[in-house]
Amino acid sequence: MTRDEVRGAILDILSEIAPDENIESIDDNRKLRDQMDLDSMDFLDIVMELRKRFNIEVPEKDYEHLATMSGCIAYLQPLMLKKQVAN
């Protein structure tokens, strides 16, 4: 997956868990929580969706990597690549 594809996949998840939010205007370097009013229940959903869609497990100690969009991409892209290779 390219960087853009990973970004797209994350946007997909965000629009599923927060259908009323405007995700077009997300600033990759600001905290998602501040831009979209996400709480801990939402982060659980992001993690659950990653498991469901990509079979990726994010342990609780790594949640901090998901704070911003660029953090998500940096953390997830290598994991997604690994899955692709495995498949």
Added chain:
Amino acid sequence: MAYDVAIIGAGLSGLAAGIRLALFDKKVVLIERHTEIGGLNSFYSRKHRTFDVGLHAMTNFSPRGARNTPLGKILKQLRFRHEDFRLCPQETSEIRFPGKSLRFTNDFEFLTQEVAEQFPDQLDGFLKLSARIREYDEISLENRSWISARRVMEEFLSDPLLIDMLFCPLAYYGNAREEDMEFYQFVIMFKSIFLEGFSKPLGGMHYILHLLADKYRALGGELILGNGVESLCVENSRVTALQLEGGQAIEASAVLSSMGYLETLRRCSPAPPQATEAAPGKMSFMESIFVLDREPRELGFDRSIVFFCTRPRFEYRVPGELVDVTSGVLCCPNNFRFPEPLPEGILRLTHQANFELWDRLPRKEYIAAKKECRARGLAELATFFPDFSDSVVFIDSFTPKTIHKYTGHIHGAVYGCPDKVKNGVTPVKNLFICGTDQGFLGIIGATLSGISMANFHVLQGHR
């Protein structure tokens, strides 16, 4: 057949927990004793009319876009849009006591203004009390030590009448305990009624319940209706199987139960000692539904809901007689902002009632007592409100005995045990409580409870 999770009870909490788990591909089964879903908040038909059992109003109304309110949280966690619930907000409600009345709407400023006018010397305390309530984290799942809500109110307010008036609606809509209320419960109820407010879904509970059940099924969840859980087989402090009334056994790695804390423990085999140690709840109600031949507004009933007390002091406890008609709730479903007027005028009248006295009556006397109590309720109401008895075309009443029959709650206790199990944990390791006895009450509360317990104990796996 082995499941990841079995949920006991297809009320609001069970359905919500089921959706959450099915959403993340858990193999889940919901087991409901009745042939209909809904539990405490179901619906029934009499003479071609469908009535909601529990629904006066949905508390916790918040507008579209509010994501961190309880309603906002359940919508996003269950993946619904605000408009899916088709909520129609209230007009104006009222707390009516001898010589004083406080009106309130879904705008908290309105109530504040009423307090300023009716109780000017209490306004400062009222504002401080509401600030304290706003900043309180009532949905934390930690068990904290008991704080008396009345004591906290007395810290801020000196007029016992205002204390009673604020306490009355919160007690009626969510207090399992006699006389007093635990402060965090009070905060939940205060926010849900005064800071957020009332609405009704277009199509009633029937609509909401089917919306949830359809989503649950579409996600692959299984639903067993008309077959209750007879017992939970326990070995080494773990549930190994659920024995159903129909004879089948169901195996699951975890069990969420919405049938009540004691009710669940008492069905465990063998039952843990806690099953007889904790005190069951006692607060129950009688309610009558009056169908009218005209709009209630034409008869002088223009409020959405009125909480009233005809005596100077309000009491919330099991009455010493069948019903206590000197306080109650009068709900008028017509006075909500529905896009079209409802087909008929309806008034619902609720009073505190005594389960044991009702339960003792033989069949014939039970029916006569229902009639007699209803008449007393109406006579008392007429001292405070216009008389509407000439416009009634159909009446139905239910009592604590009915509630007991349909919910299985000990004593017909609508709000379950006074001591809640906030983290849902029981002495049995893979058995968790959700719904009424977990402590988030009402329609939105029970739904949030099912979601929180599914998240906490299954999806996040805090064991």
